[in-house]
Amino acid sequence: MGAQVEHVDAVVVGSGFGASVSAYRLAEAGRSVVVLERGRAYPPGSFARNPYEMSRAFWEPKDELFGLFDIRSFRKLEGIVSAGLGGGSLIYANVLLRKDERWFVHDSPLPGGGYENWPIGRSDLDRHYDAVEAMMTPSPNPYPDLPKSKALRDAAVSLGMPSFAPPLAVTFAPRPGAAPQPKQMIEEPAYGNIHGATRLTCRLCGECDIGCNEGSKNTLDHNYLSAAAAKGADIRTLAEVYGIVPLPGGGYEVRYRQYGTEAEADGKRSRTETRITCDQLLLGAGTFGTTALLLRNRANLPALGRALGSRFSGNGDLITFCMDATSTSEAGQIRFIDPTYGPVITTAIRQPDGVDEAGRGRGYYVQEAGFPEFANWLIETSQVTSSLKTAAAVVRQMVGNRLSGRNESTISAEVAKLVGQGRLTSSSLPLLGMGRDTPDGRMTIRDGELDIEWTTATSAAYFDAMRSTMKEITETLGGTFRDNPLWWTKRVITVHPLGGSPMGRHVHEGVVDNWNESFGHPDLFVVDGSAVPGPVGPNPSLTIAAMADRAIEHILEKPRTKRRAPAVPAEPEVEVAPVVDPVPGRSMEFTEKMKGYIALGAADSMTGWRTGRRLSQRFMFKLTITAPDVERFVSTEDHTAVAEGYVACDLLGGELPVQRGWANLFVDTDQARTREMRYRLWFSDISGTPYTMYGFKTVRDDPGLDIWSDTSTLYIRIMKGHVPPGENGADDGTVQAIAAGMLRILPQDFARQLTTFRGAGRGPLASIGRFGMFFGKSVADAYLPPAPPHETAGAPEGAAR
Template identity: 80%
Template sequence: MPVAEHVDAVVVGSGFGASVSAYRLAEAGRSVVLLERGRAYPPGSFARNPYEMSRAFWEPKDEMLGLFDVRSFRKLEGIVSAGLGGGSLIYANVLLRKDERWFVHDSPLPGGGYEHWPIGRDDLDRHYDAVESMMTPSPNPYTDLPKARALRDAAEAMGLQAFSPPLAVSFSSRPGAPAIPKQVVDEPSYGNLHGATRLTCRLCGECDIGCNEGSKNTLDHNYLSAAAAHGADLRTVCEVYGVTPLDGGGYEVRYVRYGEPDASGRHERTHLRITCDQLFLGAGTFGTTALLLRNRVGLPALGRALGTRFSGNGDLLTFCFGAQSTTEAGHTRMIDPAYGPVITTAIRKPDGLDEEGQGRGYYVQEAGFPEFTSWLVETAQVTASMRRAASVVSQIVAHRLTNKNESTISAEVAKLVGQGRLTSSSLPLLGMGRDTPDGRITLVDGEIDVEWTTATSKAYFDAMRETMQGLTDALGGKFRDNPLWWTKRVVTVHPLGGAPMGRAPQEGVVDSWGESFGHPGLFVVDGSAVPGPVGPNPSLTIAAMADRAIEHVLEKPRPIRRRAAEPEPPAMVEAPVEPTSGRGMEFTEKMKGHVALGETDPLAGWELGRQLAHRFMFQLTITAPDVERFAAGEDHTAIAEGYVDCDLLGGTLPVQRGWANLFVPADAALTREMRYRLWFSDMSGQPLTMYGFKTVRNDRGFDMWTDTSTLYITLMRGHVAPGENGAQDAPADVIGAGILRILPLDFARQLTTFRGSGSGALGSIARFGAFFAGSMKDVYLRPGPPAPGSVPAAASSPALKEPS
């Protein structure tokens, strides 16, 4: 890996928090490198046809580096983006401030804990002002849009008040000018990083799939362009995977840069590293939380709040189909949801925290969709399409059979197309608000998983659906849930939490300024730091929180610039010699148990790990290439190959080098140890060592099974070499501990895995069996218990030897 460069600040991601951070830091004269996993999308580059759309998704392991990152979890789906500008590329432009009374404090959560906002509206108001001045939002100026008028009419019929929220869209060429579609937008003083002409909004409803006109005031057109103008280095297709604190302060960041695809479609991957005095994580709720979870070894001070307080910001999608006019004739009402920005109008339902409300508050907004999708929706109505086609064909056939000359069949073709009533009279309804932030993000098989349910927010969702039903009834339409709701699942485009701010490490990952507890100079500046639902669309609040955090950073003394430190070379250990000839043998062993990070005692680690469901297992093939040499050697060394599996460390991880020493004499009389040393690396590339031992001795009672099936392990940072006698570890940083056991069924399978090699395969197995039996006999069939106090403390504890 090349020598690391060094800068004042590295910003990970380019969404609302990251872009604000990069700009404010660069403006203040700091050297800034921004690392964004996706690519840049200038106007005109967003997918529109089916071929382009099929490649517009993010899945690097399948060589897909597109815009849309779609996640599916047990009780919800999530949609986020990968591109320079983050979520602003596909959001619906709404910039609303969080309601003053919705900054709750000590609000109880199911299962314990509290939703607590350590900041309030007063802390953010001037930062809201700063963001708005940069993104220049304005309400929809086209108040006569049918869909906007429809939601206002429905709200009035229900006694609710509708309003036009500020939208980050350029409706006019410059502030104060009249709204005219497809006019050239004036370029700001800091320029535009794409160097492409932007046009004012043409009301095409394509906001959520990327604006090809450049009408949206996305972050690449303002904050990121301004950051680049101040010298920030914006690097795209660079995905961060590793973070390590440096001695004396600062951080090393490891990332992969994706190259152009080759003929087979595979992208070249270049691994790079960079060091910085301060690190700002803004990769979004899923991205930042996953990065922190995968780097818990390198960031040991991260508390147990990591992964907690997840919320979908109360997102819910329903549909009003077939709206009818309010006249006696009851004609189809033209709503035309594809005409205009995705969202133009909103309704706010008060919260119990408000003077006039009750329950948990929410917003309902009308939604649109791109014009071209109307064709997809209409033709998807198979029954109606077939009926129209049959009618047209029958008329043409009738003309031919009757010899009737009618060369013009435009009316028939018009019937084939249909009247478009479904799409023109339908309206998606978007809800968001204060759901219960009691979800948890964890790692499973190296990938993030979200444990969250609608059950604890049932009253909230019921109230919102009732309002949406009322709006649909007022429009004379048919109310339909998102089909996912039938399985109590929701789709969120506003995932929040995972690295929440709090008053102390027990409550949050970062403080009220976004700085990590225990890791100075590490900041979280995106939605993962939000300690609960924002309520309205959260983008503006995330940006304001980041602006506040960076202002605080700039007010403090500037960190001392450090030179990039070269990593120390890993310790070199001679592997067991593999003879060129001889009788060898091997068997496979699987052990399972629990570990906990931050513990050094195996029993304490096992007890805590079991409570937290932090599982650890390994499957190893133990090989003695020469059984005679193995049995005659002092340390009885064999080679261990295989993998470990621990979600805390990133899932399934291959063993890079491993050793097993079986029935090694211990310091205590009539005691043997089986020792295991495995070198591997966690998902972020941090080298780790697992050292474990089984203590085999003749205690009172029948404990042979417990002795030979129980392994006490410690996890150490780095690839730690054995001591001179192969038993004592070199000085190491122990980061975790626990206990593993062989389950009876796994042991039965293990007995079937013995294999011999070389000349006399059966003889090699027999020789190993004789060694094993002799060692057991020496321990269990000789009189005299071990001398008191002669066994290691960890191994002498009855509780440690008998985990249940």
Template identity: 50%
Template sequence: MAEHVDVVVVGTGFGGSVSAYRLAEAGKSVVVLERGRKYPPGSFARSPAEMRNNFWDPTRRQYGLFDVWSFRGFASVVSAGVGGGSLIYANVLKRKDENWFVHDEPLHGGGYETWPITRADLDPHYDAVERMLTPAPYPLDHPDFSDMPRTKAMREAATALGLEFERPPLAVRFAARPGGEPGTGLPIEEAGYGNLHGEQRRTCRLCGECNIGCNDGAKNSLDHTYLSAAQHYDADIRDMCEVRLIRPLSGGGYEVGYREHQPNGVTRARTISCDRLVLGAGTFGTLHLLLRNRPRLPRLSRALGTRFTGNGDLLTFLLKAKDRDGVRDLEANRGPVITSAIRVPDAVDGEGITGRGHYIQDAGYPSFVAWLVEAANAPSQLNRIFGFAAKRLLNAIDRSPSTSLSHDLSELLDDGVFTESSVPLLGMGRDIPDGVVRMREGWLDVDWTTETSEEYFSGVRATMRGVSEVLGGEYRDNPMWLTKRIITVHPLGGAPMGRHSGEGLCDPYGEVYGYPGLYVADGSAMPGPVGPNPSLTIAAWADRLCDRLLGGGESEYGSTVEPMDQHCSEGAVRVPEEPAGRGGPAGSAGLSFTEEMTGSFALGETEPRQGELVGRRDERGLSFRLTIAIEDLDRFLDDPSHLAKATGWLHCDDLGGRLAVPFGRFNLLVPGSATDTRHMYYRLHLDDLAGNPLTLTGHKDLHDDAGPDLWSDTTTLYVRMYSGHVYEDDEPGEPIGAGVLHIRKRDFLQQLTTIRATGPDPLGSVERFGRMFLGRLWEVYGPRGPEDEE
């Protein structure tokens, strides 16, 4: 591997492009790898032949713009090209609603949705992205743009329904420069960083072609903004480069293998290494990379592939709208695709509100789509064709001298009422993020359906039906809804952020748990639906990620993030503070012993006694062998928590056999709430054979009950297993298993032989430890006088 850079960015969507610009601007050497090609103004497909080849399938040497995925519960359309989804999105840049950053919100069927970041965390980054993309609402108040009937109709419907209406910010140039006088087809004044395409751009001509690529360059898409700025700061943007391999390097950093697609169909393998790797390949692209490379990344959290959502996307139709004068002209084939939005509040927004919130937006389309729709209006079209043919036949029979076909040809064409009075409606909002993404036979597979989100979709359809009724139109579901399938253009989740590795694949700054220097910067990191159009939130998230990546420091969520000018070793994950220092002060006394316990344990149980019963019945068990190390005995004896270090191994067949315990904490004889009670606590961090982090917690309860219970109390450990590395202040969530362990008598006798002391007076250290241990036991189990009984 001859080529090495500071950062490799995979993908040029909102996460990848923002990251490329921020890191290049900071002076880092950046290579951006994009699987698709560049699309300068005028290069987007328009003819049938061009459209036929405008799909992405490199196995068939197709390298077009649209990548269409089909899964059991939905279909999805994403893009391949320099600029990612911004090439085909509808330009809306809305901030996520403040109250919709939910925290531990229960979900149907179990689990919860939680956002470990807030609106306040993202607001400064929203500001930064808006300064770059300069969004502005559709200029309905300007005379040249005021003739937009569907925008006015949506406002009328929102008012009648008592709902919020707005013209959302659009990343579209309506004026030659931000804040200038709007006009159609004006030459656009470029920013100081220039434009990577080197082509003249022109302001919006209201052609409705936003979703198939803007040939005027009127969209402030990422190639015209962030990527042009990144190139200005010497980022190396390589198109037609499809990443396939990710491998962590033993000395830190990552190796990235990719295919370089040649115009003649030849593919060449390339490799590059980097100190930092940022994944911004879009939800499907990033998930495909992580799942495909999981054998090379064995410590990836079990959260990989979870919390997938379609952001509540739903497409329906408002047909044949009418007003008091007859047909209502909506003119959906004019203007940018989206010009308006109606907001329906969520139960989290305040008292008296029920249901999950959503947005309804109008959806324009290109003029040629109107021709296709009218031609597809089969009954009307057949009647006109038969009428035209009959007239021609009669003229031929009676040998009419009339040779004028003008009127007959005009009658052959439809009056256009169907398309002029109809408009698609787009819904999006807070569906249930319970999808699971896996690899199956080499293909990405998503298990998500509308079933658990049925209540949400019922609410969206009810709002759309209300809009249709207010505007005198007919409501129609998308034909796919007959099988409860949807089309989403906003796939999110699968590599969710979380407060710890049991909850998320990456921390709330995008760094992947267990893999320092590996970041997720796109929509796959969203832990649930954004609600409104997610592009701005993804971009702001990536901007925040870059602040952390460039600034370094300690993340309170589990990653040690070093500034980029420092070397990052592969092992620099969250390191809990050492419980008794690193070896103690020079010359201090230390002591250690080895403890072995075994018992019955069952996955799927949450209570230790029940886990013991089930484990005993099914012959399932768990055992461990731990070395308890007190590295500063004086500190240990003075500390009421009597904290020591625990390392060793744990064996459980259901978890894959013997697993190393590289870190653990042990508390000996901690005072309880009552004077005659003591407790021993265990907290062990380990990873299963697949690299998924786990935590075993356990406690021994010492209390003098009736009968001889000293032996059973000190040798019985009640344990629970949790996903993720759970720290002392963390909420552990639901256990994944539970059971009860015991010290056998022969193991206890063996344990006594393992006591080792260090320091200037080893025998004295053992004596001091023994006095403390036996003294605490005497306080619990020794005979009590009358004053102790009161």
């Protein structure tokens, strides 16, 4: 009997823009909803500010870090995303802009082949944009005279570029219709607040990107998630999903790891493996999270299209710096920019795209990007040479006063010099660009970790044009242009990763259709930035939320399939002979490593190898093969040894331990002078689904020198479940394979293998020698012609008999 597990109408993975919208709309419609968010909740006042808190504010569970910032490094870019209730809204810069109507491109060629295609347009999203804005209540910056806002506007006017104040999801006034005023209590909405904490209006501190401790930001936990919880949604934090398994009758089993409770201290967190089933599964874990989850569970989701992992884009993100601006104001004073005063972004410049009437190339936006007030101190004190010179001059003056006997007890002016004028920070401005870069990146799992193959080279013209605009802005402000140091190696930092599970017009183009539903797996939806088939251009949050709102509306319009809570089938107990302990003095072992390629859906090993090689779908194992009793191993017909170690396959989630393994070496077959070396390995993929690898080497003398290829080539099949040895197993092909391929021993690995032979007991060489005799005889029997029979008839008289 299977165990009854918790069942709900919908499981929502993640709590970012797409996930939060989905949770609220479904709960509002009366569906039972569970939200699984890997990070913790962050009520106002809980975001890190001091050095100790910041040291723990990063996400890396294997190192006992369960903080807000998840920082990734790939081949040609860095990515910054968040882990917390509210997803990316906790650290984004509040900008809610709609995607330009003409930027929903069709058949826009990509350098490596294929096209950027948007199966939906602006008209499909406009009323959903309206719905999201009604909940998020964005408004332009109500303080137009902020120095940094005015600086970018003035530069735009000088360059003949249009600028505007974008809508910001920030609460500046205590209630709708009231005048903006900092640090006032915000009127609570009818649905309440999930944190039960007081929120205050924006105090213009520039801390938007590191978490708003006032609660001024209209982050998703303060609106959509609070509203979803009020409608009955069950929101669970510190719950990281790792497994997805389709159920036979429809729906999905979701497997997640619960990292204790909010109250537990990091470093002492309990970890519980938990399962839940649902009729509909909505993935909103972000571009990195959702795509990696699907890639790791691809064996469980075989109908996913080959577009999985494609169309990655950084939304054209690039950050540069206008340093030490010196241009004067109209009053003749040195310009004071003060980038820390005000929301992080308040002003934007839009450069048109080639698809626009007056544009050329790829369009982009440039926005000013402020930083927190406390960063001023870090930046100013980092100017070590200047600070030391100033300090030395102040000390000299004070010592001179004492030596001369001059009494000057007031030293305020000297201390003021020590603090400095703060000119560098007050006259500098980060510039953030984003737009229509080329969405030709590829996401894969490599060595069990997410990997992205992406380059600025195919978007070189786009980045050159945007940097040119940023240089012109800097020159207009009388500053010095500085690239992000990573740009020197043609790397960028993206805070807007998109794609990987793209929307498409058909299964050969996308992972999901234009309603965000998987082509091959009904009721599996992708509702975050990974479903976006190309760059949004402006800040993408609003578009992601609107796409999710549209998808959920479509779900709610369809006839509802109501399923009962299914019983999760218990893994059948497979009865096999227990592992025999090594016999003292008579055991022998060696280590073997084989590498190759497999392909899902392939039944033939050679076909699977060719396809897997083309797609770089690797499979390998490293095994320690032990004969517990060499004499028994040699004398029995099946020549069974114990195989222990691991398999590694990114299609199945990375490095996976072998739970039980058999190696049958040089087993006789029905064919004359043909023997097989058979391997059977039980393991489970990253989701916990059991699999069996069965492989064989055919040892037979064919024309040519084939002894090396025979003994170094393993033809394998991967089957679901732990298939036991024997005729009813997979040896005869009666169990259907989900994948097939071929492995080989590389010459260098074979050379190392020869050094791994170990015997046991007082005479270890005897065990090795006995195995060596068996090995040599088996090879000779297969490859050397049989000795001619002794002819005794007609022998000369007196010959020996």
